[in-house]
Amino acid sequence: MRIGIVGLRMGLHLGEWCRRLGMDVATACDRDAQALAAAAQGLPSAALTTDWRDLLDQDLDGVVLANDFDAHAPLAVEFLDRGVHVLSESAACTSTEEAKALVAAAERTSATYSFAENYVLHPHIRLLHDTVRSGHLGRVSLIEADYLHAMSPDDVAALIGDPAHWRGRIAPTAYCTHTLSPVLALTDAWPVEVTAFRADDEDPRAAVVMVVRLSTGALAITRHGFLQGEPDSHWSWMSVRGTLALAESVRARGDRAWSVRVRREAWASPDAATHDAELVPPRLRVDGVEIERRAEGTVRLLQGFRATVEDGAPPLVPVRPAVAASLVGVAGAESLASGSGPVPVPDFSGQPQ
């Protein structure tokens, strides 16, 4: 499978994993000389270029879009229109217009669109997913998800302080895809309405809390940005309360952070006993080698993309949930601007209304 990569920071990391998993990274692009130099080391057989348009006519099977967070949709549309399968990093789109264009392109092409959501595929999220699917929790009522970085103020300023960089110019609600995508995957729901709050008015860009009504009637509360106290599960924590039981990833240091606690009260248990257990997700191995926990999502993501291209498997996270998750961040920004009023999220479910 011949692939190209646009954007060679996160893209280089993905490209190195693609090579390790047996894909041919034929070409790679970055407009930054330093990034290209690093790629020359990490991806020695890739033809390097500074112009992503050079990739359009390279007879690629797939392209990985890891360029600026807020610039993916136009490139995705161009590659899809050439019949090239797309794996796009978060975010999928930055407006309803981009979302419409992207969905239309994904639905008219012979290729496929996959959202590069490793957070849906992290070990604790997969275990939560299986627990919800088993019916053990009953109907999901309340779901909480964090994507938080416990960084020092200096490190935060270095990361998001430059308004010319995408990390500095995006709204503080925008990077909600790593919470919303798991929420949508676990609940099979669509976001209906969002109300966003700054965590701290004294530091308005640092962190936000979003309250999202879902189409199933459940409520999601998501927190993202920079707050202290994250567990060691790649900045991700999640809790699911059902009508019968709770399941949540363990707030702990080290490996236990990937585990999931399931609590069911005596009244809800067939044996009339209280159950409180900690489940450890199975390990992922590739060619007999155990994969580091935090890389499991990336490996599954790339394996899934390959299966989409080579075997016609459905995308793990297809275009509609991708734009739905991204538009929560757009509507959340509107909510913040209106003083935390509720804002409807455009319906991209594709279902008749």
Ligand SMILES: NC(=O)c1ccc[n+]([C@@H]2O[C@H](COP(=O)([O-])OP(=O)(O)OC[C@H]3O[C@@H](n4cnc5c(N)ncnc54)[C@H](O)[C@@H]3O)[C@@H](O)[C@H]2O)c1
């Ligand atoms: N899923 C994850 O765990 C994860 C982790 C990190 C980053 N990301 C995502 O990956 C994307 C990139 O993030 P990053 O941290 O690598 O950002 P970055 O700004 O550090 O790197 C982006 C690179 O893309 C290049 N680039 C941007 N636009 C380009 C264009 N039009 N043509 C050629 N090169 C271009 C830049 O020069 C830069 O080298 C973002 O969408 C981010 O959200 C995802």
